Amino acid sequence: xxxxxxxxxxxxxxxGALGHRVCYPVAVRWAIVNLWMLDKLCGLRFEVxxxxxxxxxxxxxxxxxxxxxxxxxxxxxxxxxxWVVKRELMWLPVFGWGMFFMRPxxxxxxxxRSAVKQVMSQGQQRLAEGISIVIYPExxxxxxGQVQRFGISGAALAKAAGRPLVPVAHNAGDFWPRRSxxxxxxTVRVVIGAPIDPSGLSHEEITRQARDWIAGEIERISPxxxxxxxxx
Numbered sequence: 516x517x518x519x520x521x522x523x524x525x526x527x528x529x530x531g532a533l534g535h536r537v538c539y540p541v542a543v544r545w546a547i548v549n550l551w552m553l554d555k556l557c558g559l560r561f562e563v564x565x566x567x568x569x570x571x572x573x574x575x576x577x578x579x580x581x582x583x584x585x586x587x588x589x590x591x592x593x594x595x596x597x598w599v600v601k602r603e604l605m606w607l608p609v610f611g612w613g614m615f616f617m618r619p620x621x622x623x624x625x626x627x628r629s630a631v632k633q634v635m636s637q638g639q640q641r642l643a644e645g646i647s648i649v650i651y652p653e654x655x656x657x658x659x660g661q662v663q664r665f666g667i668s669g670a671a672l673a674k675a676a677g678r679p680l681v682p683v684a685h686n687a688g689d690f691w692p693r694r695s696x697x698x699x700x701x702t703v704r705v706v707i708g709a710p711i712d713p714s715g716l717s718h719e720e721i722t723r724q725a726r727d728w729i730a731g732e733i734e735r736i737s738p739x740x741x742x743x744x745x746x747x
Contacts, residue, residue: 516549516583523548524613531616535646538616539595546590553584558700559690561588565707569593573647574679574710575638575669577725579733580651581659581688588685588705589649596647599634599668618646624654631668638672648672652722659688660740662730670713670721679710682725684732689740704736 523545527538553559561584569592576593578585589596602621605611620637622630638648650672653663673680685705691698708728713721733740 516552519545519548521609524610527613527616528609531613535595535597535616535618535644542613542617543590546587549587550591553587553698557698559698559703561685561687561703561705563592563705563707565709566592568681568707568709570647570679570681570710572678573642573645574681575642575673575676576647576649576681576683577669577729578649578651578683579685579729580653580656581685582656582691582693584687584691584703585683585685585705588687588703589683592705592707593647595645596649597641598649599638599651620648631666631671634668635672635675639676642672642676642678652725656693657688658692659686659737665722665726667718667722669725670718673711673721674713674716674718677713679712680721680725681710682708682728684708684729684736686733686737689737706732706736708732 523541527541530537530541550561576589576596578589597618597620599620599622600614601624604614605621618641620634620641622633624630641648650669652665652669654666655663657663669680683705685703687703689699690701690703711721711724716724
């Protein structure tokens, strides 16, 4: 995975001047290669429920973040997209070069309201160009069964842009938890929820709907988990 990431990041940097429409298929190919290797080398594959909920227009994609898996899976499940990431990733040699041309929204996670405003401003620009925005509302990868406070930037962006917010639940952390080199064989279940229309809802209501739906689906597909941190 690390080797392929360097190779594909360099390839993206080489074609970066041609724009996101050219760069993005290269990133998708990276995801396809690594998902294929996960299947063949580790016996780890995935299945998708709710594909009918994938929006026709660009929107805000709200993923539970437990693993590297969802970065790969998201790239092959959904159309053209970019991510809200911590700005430190942009400073990495080679990887950061490739990431730059994927047009992420690189934020200072300690900036508070300033970071939210950045997500709203740059996010609306990306959405207008047909690029969906992937947001991990807890801000970092968490262990299976853990729940961190959900930020409001995703809800704020969806409401400001008038675009749907699509919640996505999965149990990848059961097979490939964060900071683990080991992967368990099995089938990751990815569940795509019905888009949440932000019209007439507050940021808090949008966030609560998405959070509660994700929590309920994870409990359904991974009932043995224990929530160890508060949801709000």
